[in-house]
Amino acid sequence: MESWTGRLTDSPVVETETIGNAFCDGQILFGKLRPYLAKVWVSDRPGAYVGDFVLLDPDAGFDAHFLGYVMRTPEFIRRVSAESYGSKMPRAEWDQLRYLEVPAPPLDEQRRIADYLDHETAEIDALVDEMKLVLTLLAERTRSDVDSKFATCFEHATIAGLRNQLMEVDERAGDRARADDLLSVSIHRGVTRWVDETDDLPRAEDLSRYKTVRAGDLVLNRMRAFQGAIGVSKWDGIASPDYAVLRPGSGLDPLYAVRLIKSTRFLQEISKNLRGIGSDDSGVVRTPRVSVRDLIRIPVRLPSLVEQKEIVSELDEMETFNLERQRDAQRAIDLAMERRAALISAAVTGQIDVTEKRTPVAEELESTLAEA
Incomplete structure (x- = not known):
């Protein structure tokens, strides 16, 4: 429902x-x-x-x-x-x-109001459905743009591609650990600071075994790696012992590395290398993880550092454009739902006469959106 x-x-x-x-x-x-x-x-x-x-x-x-x-x-x-x-x-x-x-109100009036709202809300809902389709298509377009940029990376690929450019770093924070430095990584937002997300920070004594992270390092959530839970840290900090901290070499741009690893083809390769109980779509006991050794041995062919930076810049522009269109579509959906709710409230409380001829709300919405 x-x-x-x-x-x-x-x-x-x-x-x-x-x-x-x-x-x-x-x-x-x-x-x-x-x-x-x-x-x-x-x-x-x-x-x-x-x-x-x-x-x-x-x-x-x-x-x-x-x-x-x-x-x-x-x-x-x-x-x-x-x-x-x-x-x-x-x-x-x-x-x-x-x-x-x-x-x-009287029963006959209730029925007139309901009939009027049935017609009006059906048109508004159709407009909302169109905007939701736009959101879906824009998301697919973004994914297609990303994947197309990395298609050649899997042609004539070797296991030396990432293995020679990504090094796992396992430095423990020890008594230097501070709750304010705690980092987290998610599928959609990449690396974030806990202090920016919640006031419920762990006690300092619980953090001594956490891993040290430097700005520019890649932080990988191994339990969600097959879904793209990786990002570049903007901060020095500490991360969960179950995360992997990866330091890129001189021939690998960290932003490029993250985009490559989050590409559809690379995620498919990660799924083939999951270890643990269950599978990538199971909900049993323990979520499978990927080992760093397996991840960096996935065959790829890296372009030059200059090309990597160009690709990152191009993808940033594409995603910015698509994101603006997605925001426009979401604003249209939000406005339509606001107008829908206001119309229903006004009709059922008798603030408008539903028998009067008036411009359909969906038409007014389309005009408003066109002007915007």
Whole structure:
């Protein structure tokens, strides 16, 4: 079930031995776990559900579709969230929902409002879906741009390529370790400082075995290497003993090395060299890791240092362009969802007359986006 839209996701049907709870056409399912997600669906068929939902059966004075729109307004969700309990995984129960007041215009008016919103939100949702497709295509284009730059690296490749230019460094911090110097590495953000991410820093006495990192070193999360968890450190610092610290030689640009290792072809080669229990797509006991010895022996052919820097510069420009387009698309999505929510709130509370002829909101959105 999607947040805010009232639509079911296109998830594949999964067989389960769990006994579900039955629902009928015209009933409403409200996601009570993390109610701020606004997962509300008006059923258009009989079926069964499994999970944390409140099942509502509107009485004769309410149109189910109208009530579904009311329950997806930011105002209603804020009130439900205020009544929910639990900090990490808040939930709302029927005992809290039953006392919340909702608009209750005459039934015929409810149906007119619901019909109007069905039409308007369908057009807005179509626009949002187009923008989401743009985001997907831009992400694929970015990946294609990167991969094309490294295609020749795997032609006439030898194991000497990286082996001669990347050296694993295993210097322990000892009593010099400071929590403020702790570094982390993730798939999407590369190397970051813990102090910039959280106030929950480890105690200094826990860090003596951590590895020393110099600015310019590559830091590799061996458990997530097959997903591209590597980056260049901008700082001197310390990293987890389970990470690998790699120092590039004079013939290898560190930014180029990271981009090469994160390329699709190289990640595929890493996956072939995973060691440990399980596989790259398993969720059992222990996530498989790659050894540095195996990683630096993956055959590649490195261009000259000048060419490496040129490739990094070209990719930076390409990614900057694609990122700007992605931000534009995301801003369009955010604006459309804001307008969608405002329209629903105004309609269900009687602030607009849905019988009046007006420019469709989707058209207004397209004009606004075109001007922007």
